[in-house]
Amino acid sequence: MEEKRIGVYVCWCGNNIALMVDVEAVSEEMKKLPNVVIAKNYKYMCSDPGQDLIINDIKEHNLNRIVVAACSPRIHELTFRKALENAGLNPYMFEMANIREQVSWVHTNREEATRKAKSLVVGAINKVSFHEPLDKRSVDIDPATLIIGGGISGISAALLIADSGNKVYLVEKTGKLGGHTANVDLTFPYLYSAQQMIDFKIKRLINHPNIELFLDTQIEEIFGYVGNFETTLKINTAEKVELKFGNIIVATGLKTFDPSGIEEYGYGKLPDVITSSEFEKMLLHGKVQTKEGKVPKNVVIIHCVGSRNKNYHEYCSRTCCMTALKYSNQLRSALPHSNIFQVYADMRAFGKGCEEFYTQSSRKDIMFLMFDQQNELPKIREAGKKDNCNLIVEINEKLSGEPIEVPADLVILMTSMEAHEEAKNIAHAVGISMCGNDFYIEKHPKLDPVATTTDGVYIVGTCQGPKDIPDSISQAEAAAARILAIILQGSVHVEVTTAFVNEEVCCGCQTCICVCPYTAISFDEEKNVSVVNEILCKGCGTCGSACPTGAIRCRHFTDKQILSQIEGLMSITLEEV
């Protein structure tokens, strides 16, 4: 067997690590370990000179395994793997010890932090000792794209990809395109008609030669991996169509919050308490009226319904403040003599043209009343006979500090955006994650906001988080651009840290087969062994843990690698501090 020659590099990350961890002591300690040829510390390992340090050492000292103790591998593992490759070493002969996010940034005692850092580095050295070179596999990209969701985001992405000459399959679970945008009358802050915008796009889409449209269609399970996905569509729950595609855009949109659970508002019991989507419908029909068909004299708009409240959703739904202002503009035009009340928690006028819109709207004889939505929501009750209105809204007005009663004939609840009930099914089908019951999680919240942790799957529009139409379109077109870039490359590298079966040991018990979430394992009757389809395998390792014979090996996370990492971690404890 080839002699193991390990290089260890401890990063200061400027002061980020070096202040809390004695990097010099860490690298010195590692020099004592068997097979460690070189151990150094350096200001910024991820910088060009830092990487060159590794590359030169690999060449000069014939290193064949590298450990970098620095930030999280989720940030720079790929950077360093590339550096290994540049030095002619297999990129998988590398392991990172996370001594920033999981040591220097979270601990306060330098001596303890240093000891912990040392133990993590020994663990990494032990693990890398058993690393094996893995061959990169690249696969060709099928230029077709599947887009799930026919709202403004899905449509915008579809048009961009299709215009470039590539095939798009657009799947919409309802019978109608346009999503929530199609239910909106005017848009804020410029009061353009949403209908006109979306109709134009829908017309183009329907007639586009590169777009194949599937309405009333459900996605159940998607198989494959970036570049080579496939699925069977169920149209109208009967007809089945098989599709192959290389990338997926998830644009499943939002669901509006159901306010009937908020007792204070009496939604569902009081007929003239309606949601913002119900009010949009009124606007679209051009008739603003109470249940009894009367013109409302007093309209109250309540903000943050289901948003920014720990009992419902803690997040801000971002669009409701401006939509509410839009309503008061439209109401003012339609009902010049009515009383309009904005009952708000904080007025959030982010984005281009919005603050101006707020200023304009506030000049239109609209009453703004503030409530403390963390402590006490406004209460809506039926008005008395003498009151000369349908409803009374009780508010503890925050700015004046006074309890006020506001007359109302119509109350509009600005309901929040939330994830679809079916979002979870789609997440499972395509293999992406959600933040609890909320929205889909992007690959990186700042640096990679449209990609997901599954290669080839992108999330756009409100399924990723509350946003307005221009933000949805930007995200959709960003994802489309990402996909076009991959299509242009023609091929992409896929996961190589897959599982494989040692046929010499596999006894054919078949325990592993139904364990695999990707049906990547099948049974070879003739050889009496299980077989992993390494293209379908996503490397979770669950089969390896289920295998009672030790025949399944999970590359890069083998028993030997992990057991030896445990030994390393435990070789230095805090006791001596």
Added chain:
Amino acid sequence: MDFKPTIVSFLCNWCSYTGADLAGTSRMKYAPNIRIIRVMCSGRIEPTFILKAFREGADGVLICGCHPGDCHYHEGNYKCLRRFHLIQKYIQQMGINKDRLRLDWVSASEGKQFAELADEMTETIKELGPCEVKNTMEKLDKIC
């Protein structure tokens, strides 16, 4: 001298490890006793690893995965849950307090929860005192 336990923690890459990273990015402070091993999925965590950690001197073992229903690989965390219950029964038979092995769900956005969990687990183990597995083994080895 104060007892300073060592806790080996196995975290799945997608939720819990990211959550632990978030605790760091948010500069939350927690006890330095937790040593993290990253696996792709909690479904990869084998009883062998847990026993090995105790054998090597861990005073506690903490396993974290994605919340039920949120596994990046669909159901790996349920496999982990099943194994956890059986192995917990086994270690009790072997004279190891069941609270030395803990399974919890930590999502990618739960940095705070991870930091709190790390502190909580450290406290639990401090109360339980050192785990005697390694000592017992060392005594055993001395006979020979």
Added chain:
Amino acid sequence: MGEDEKNKKPKLKMAVYWGAACGGCCVSVLDVHEKLFDVVAAADLVFWPIALDFKYKDLKAMPDGYIDLTLYNGAIRNSENQHIAMLLRQKTKILVAYGSCAHMGGIPGLANFSTKEQIFDRIYCDTESTENPEKIKPQHIYKVPEGELELPIFYNDVMPLDQVVCVDYYLPGCPPQTERLLEVFMAIVNGSELPSKKTVIGAYEKSQCDECERKKTENKKIKKFYRPWEIEDDGETCFLEQGVICLGPATRGGCGTRCIKGNAPCRGCYGPPPDVSDPGAKMMSAIATMIDANDPEEIENIIEQIEDPAGTFYRFSLPGSILRRKVV
């Protein structure tokens, strides 16, 4: 000396010894039946206390490396077992841990759930049939008027052979299948190339399922665990698929699936396949994976039905496993 005599290979010198064992392993050597003549023709038995009259001093007198092959069966339970194991190691070229007890600790290894005190209390004081009001227990040294009496020291722990001496090969089984013993024996006699040291011989790389004739499918989902007598076994379906714990998948083949053919699930005496350090842990992992529930409470209820995981999954392998013994 005639030509024939000269060409004849020198006879192999062989020893068989038992430590903490039931005697079944020694009997398995006798189970070669008429083949015993072939064995005796090829080998001189220089030490085999159960069958022939030897004294320890005879063993001590042998030069180092004098014995070609020793089959040591039984675990290490007391100082005598250890002492003879060390002596045999010194005198032997190829030392084989023969049978489950020498290999992994075996059934005597289950004593590692208790301490020496607990065992003595139970055996010498507490059993229902014991009459021992003065609570007299065995002593290592006991003074009598005639002098000092010495008994071996009873250890607190049971150990497999390789925890006290270097072992060349392991020949597993409770007891080892006689055919496997003969194969190994003939290989040594014929001077065939032996596998690399410290490996298992006389067993297959593949686990029991490979030889098992029962029908196996991928349908291994367990809602309820059954004891073997609780099911109506059709004799054809995989035990695991009937909810009966069978350690076959984590146990090497080589025994000819004797238990399974007798309609009893495998209990693991042949030990783990290569690369598996702790067969109990592997099997627990596999079995737990098969549990068909995701709800914590339901999972617990199902696991509740496995009365004794440690005894079930480590019946033959406790002292050789990662945790080795109960912590007290």
